[in-house]
Amino acid sequence: MAEYGVRVSTGEAIGAGTWNRIAVSIVGTLGETPPLPLDHFGKEFSKGAVEDFRVASPQDVGRVLLLRLHKGPLLLPSPVGPLARDAWFCNWLQLTPPQGAPLRFPCYQWMEGSGILTLREGAGKVSWADDHPVLQQQRREELQARQDSYQWKTHRPGWPRCLDEKTVKDLDLNIKYSVTKNVHFYLKAGSGFTEMTLKGLLYRKGLWKSLHEMKRMFNFHKSPAAEYVYEHWQEDAFFASQFLNGLNPVLIRRCRSLPENFPVTDDMVAPVLGPGASLQAELERGSLFLVDHAILSGVRTNVINGKPQFSAAPMTLLYQTPGGGPLLPLAIQLSQTPGPTSPIFLPSDNKWDWLLAKTWVRNSEFSVHEALTHLLQAHLLSEVFTMATLRQLPHCHPLFKSTGIGLGGFSELIQRCMEELSYTALCLPEDIRARGVEDIPGYYYRDDGLQIWGVPSSLDTRESLVHYATMVIFNCSAKHYAVSAGQFDSSIWMPNLPPTMQLPPPTSKGQTEPEGFIATLPAVNATCDIIVTLWLLSKEPGDRRPLGTYPEEHFIEEAPRRSIAAFQSRLAQISKDIQKRNKELALPYTYLDPPLIENSVSI
Secondary structure, eight states: OEEEEEEEEEOOSTTOOOOSEEEEEEEETTEEOOOEEOOOSSOOSOTTOEEEEEEEESSOOOSEEEEEEEEEOOSSOOTTGGGOOOOEEEEEEEEEOSSSOOEEEEEEEEEOSSEEEEEEOTTSOOOTTOSSHHHHHHHHHHHHHHHHHSOEEESSTTSOEEEOOSSGGGSOGGGSOOHHHHHHHHHHHHHHHHHHHHTTOTTOOSOOSOHHHHGGGGGTOOOHHHHHHHHHTTOHHHHHHHHHHSSOTTOOEEOSSOOTTOOOOHHHHHHHHOTTOOHHHHHHHTOEEEEEOGGGTTOOOOEETTEEOBOOOOEEEEEEOGGGOOEEEEEEESSSSOBTTBOEEOTTSOHHHHHHHHHHHHHHHHHHIIIIIIIIIIIIHHHHHHHHHHHHOOTTSHHHHOOOOHHHHHHHHHHHHHHHOOHHHHSHHHHHHHTTOSSOTTOHHHHHHHHHHOOOOOSOSHHHHHHHHHHHHHHHTHHHHHHHTTHHHHHSSGGGSOSOBSSOOOSSSSOOOHHHHHHHSOOHHHHHHHHHHHHHHHSOOSOOOBTTOOOSOOOOSHHHHHHHHHHHHHHHHHHHHHHHHHTTOSSOOOTTOGGGSBSSOOO
């Protein structure tokens, strides 16, 4: 008979404690003990508790390989009756054998109902291909159980596959939103929609009376960045800068030759480039850039307040002024088909014609950002990576430890994008090179993102695996924050980022006046719905875990602890550099400041 010490840590989340019976089985090279109850007189496993137990094994199991955690109901009803929580969140267990050092078994999981959870020792081998038959068999059983639990289904044709569950309520507690996040989120949502209702805006279906009236939205919430947007939204330099450092900084690419369906001439751009300037010369100099929203061409549109909405598929030509000057728009065509009914709008046009053309581009930015950059690339693909991890990797694996167009139009866009989406487009260094924007000045999304990426492409070498894992981690943390956190800042002044358009794109010039501009913009209630939603989705609803912060101690080995410390030190230096640079900027770029980035896609 051998006596072991067992120390158990229960989590501090709401409902983490349990009244259920808990026992452990010790699995070693010579056999396995029966379940050994962890029992004191009175209540065990309370929220936040760390408790010590002594258990006696009837046999010598040899070198410890695994620890099985058993959870089952009480023999008698709980003293608090139906209010008792069955689920239990275990942080870790520590086993002290009769001889030798204590062994730590990280858990950090919810256990629901009755069941058995098998844990590996945290400082042991992380490879599932351990040479001991017991560990190999455990790996096979765990993999099969994971694949049985996390079944795939195709949500919609052309969409990434997702978990085969009907509602969020059916999900395992370990992959649900925490209670803290849920409470904060719904309280915030309730306060936002209530405030808009009390202001008499949420259910008002008509047009805004004037641009001045739209500023009432600032009485809801505002930020320094939002106020900057309001002050500068009509300026060409600010319009162009949002392709670099706005909420969708991934479309701009160097223009090597003018597309045939975008017939811009030298005379058109002479007011910006100067007399005698040549587009061909600027193309050769590498100073022209293109943002093409062709993917929106012909996409189905929504009906709001009983009115059909409209969409455009614009092409925008931009010019990088010499000497590191501002990026400026040169020309905008609002369709992919040139002709008499698809004029090319220019900075030299009537003020309202040019402003409306830019606003149509901003509407297209909204659609592409929300459907593709944000929903598809930063959420749906992240869920695919998560599902693959849940199905294929054990919890002790290192990767586990690190880690106006309406729904119909969104579906169309996602299907189109999935057909052409490539691995390299998700890898920031390759994406930057492919778009030819390595040297365009003032591109802070690129500069800050490449610092955070920080690694030296088939998965046949360790380097290619590191590169792939970095892509997943970057897209699920830094990129998501970069394209999510600025949504409210960009949209609270609605004309800068209209979610929908109520009139079709103009087919001629000289027809736009202030009244027509306002009539094209979303109705009051549509504006309010979107702004409250983006306000909710821009900020983490409590229970934050910034990039590089790991409150759950899965890693207890010295080597990964050193790597984590080095990573955290590097992130701290990146943050200092960003904050120093931002002091010199009229509009600071904060969307890739490491302390603000969440460890995962969590909102």
